[in-house]
Amino acid sequence: MSEASLTPLSARSGGPLTGRLRVPGDKSISHRALILGAMTVGETTISGLLEGEDVLNTAGAMRALGAKVENLGGGTWRIHGVGVGGFAAPAAPLDFGNSGTGCRLVMGAVAGCPVTAIFDGDASLRKRPMRRILDPLEKMGARVLDQAEGGRLPMTLRGATDPLPIEYETPVASAQIKSAVLLAGLAAPGETIVIEQEASRDHTEKMLKHFGAKIVSKPHGDHGRRIVLQGQPELEPANVAVPADPSSAAFPLVGALIVPDSEIILDGVMLNPLRTGLFTTLREMGAKIAEENKRDDGGEDVADLRVSFSALKGVDVPAARAPSMIDEYLILAVAAAFAEGVTRMRGLKELRVKESDRLEATADMLRVNGVKIEIEDDDLIVHGMGTNGVPGGGEVKTHMDHRIAMSALMMGLASKEPVRIDDSAFIATSFPGFVDLMKGLGAELS
Structure with a gap:
């Protein structure tokens, strides 16, 4: 893709994220x-x-x-x-x-x-x-x-x-x-x-x-x-009602956890136990995530999630949890950057064969914005900098990967200096309307 065809985007800190939204279907x-x-x-x-x-x-x-x-x-x-x-x-x-x-x-x-x-x-x-x-x-x-x-x-x-x-x-x-x-x-x-x-x-x-x-x-x-x-x-033909995607919900959810004074409600998020490793990990870190209006929709567990700004702490994430959150390690790394202490994510070999080498791309995203990280074998180690502690100011190469793009933008909403991504076009592969939805919550994206 040529430089002329890229669609850069920046995120900067502003007011809290507030409001109610439904992310796209799973x-x-x-x-x-x-x-x-x-x-x-x-x-x-x-x-x-x-x-x-x-x-x-x-x-x-x-x-x-x-x-x-x-x-x-x-x-x-x-x-x-x-x-x-x-x-x-x-x-x-x-x-x-x-x-x-x-x-x-x-x-x-x-x-x-x-x-x-x-x-x-x-x-x-x-x-x-x-x-x-x-x-x-x-x-x-x-x-x-x-x-x-x-x-x-x-x-x-x-x-x-x-x-x-x-x-x-x-x-x-x-x-x-x-x-x-x-x-x-x-x-x-x-x-x-x-x-x-x-x-x-x-x-x-x-x-x-x-x-x-x-x-x-x-x-x-x-x-x-x-x-x-x-x-x-x-x-046999059978109608399907698609619940909200927990992998897409992860981005505004972490945004609300790291932007001071935020509180949002995410409607109808699927809570299949084999998809909720991120929510389990964030709660271990001290995240305030409350489940409301629990229900069954087409055989899947669904609930509305109330998410509030939280003081997070570093944790050790076991390798056995990887299958239940393999797509969410990028945004977890952003949350870890704003936590107090060290977070170690174990057994991330599968991240190397995603849309990009997501393990290296995640490390690059954090490094260029002033966060100290290490990769040991297939483990990612993030040295958290606490609330309002991430310097920011970097430009992140997205490698045609929608999750890198969205994760970097969430980091920019809470870092000291804006975070820029080189291309936002690929966000639409999984989350159409992402920018407008986040702006509706109060996010400063331009």
Whole structure:
């Protein structure tokens, strides 16, 4: 991307953040609702869909694979599915933009169909590894016909004519690997089994059940799960109400914790236990986060969160918590910078294969704004500077990564000097309307 096409943005300290808001719908649920809706026979309505670029690219892929996908306005979408194994060969490459989730889940769905599809994405997605997804899919009968060096995009995948059920133990805690195998397993006879030594987020299992699949998940070992899916179901259309995304809520939430005198309410945030590692950690640091109006929405726990400015203290974050907050370490590092004492985040290897090398990018974001940090193996150590202690004044390179951009801006709202990011364009991949929403709370962004 040329310098002329960048969209820089700065954040500076001002008054407190106040007000009530609902962040966009959960991205993980939105991707899965579109994919599984397309694999039913009949009509599914989705309300509250996240209309960010990542999810819109998944919607486009479902349309290209033969499902009828309609935007009814106001976050409501209707899908007429083609059934399990019913995808048609797309006429053009499937472009997933910046979305690793959309790309990898659709690879799983396509792997169970006798069609050939080309998978592609932007420059950032083309750098991300796909081999860990393809290994189990090839065991199920799919074939990679063409790929870029290192098992990367663009890639041509031919789905299995007669998919095979497998028992597969994931090499790392990854909802994307697990979900790809389960989506391919829908088209296979018998039982497809996935074993995790560390449980990853379980949205796919919950939504498969919501759409009528026979799936059982049981504890395995100390922290793992054993998931058994009965293949070749006829998935039933089922409406989905998408709750607010906890990963998106994390940004205004931490902003309110570190900007003095702030208090905000975040409406309808999903509190799936496998997604709330950040909230657990922040509470250990002394964060004032109260849950109000708790309820169940489409099988997921939901509540409104009241968040108030808090004096935070450094903590040791165990590696076992990583699967429940892998996308939130960047914004946690910002909170840690404003805490008293040292915060050590352990076992962050997975951050190196996200939209960017998020471990190094997080360290750079803090360093350039005067925060002392260290990386020891896969641990990130942040030396907190206390309330109003972060100097700021730096320009952060976002590396086409939406979460780096938003994390850096939240830091700028509480640092002594403004924080500038080199490009804000990629925020829209997960959080459309972010700047206007934050300004509505009183944030100084320009």
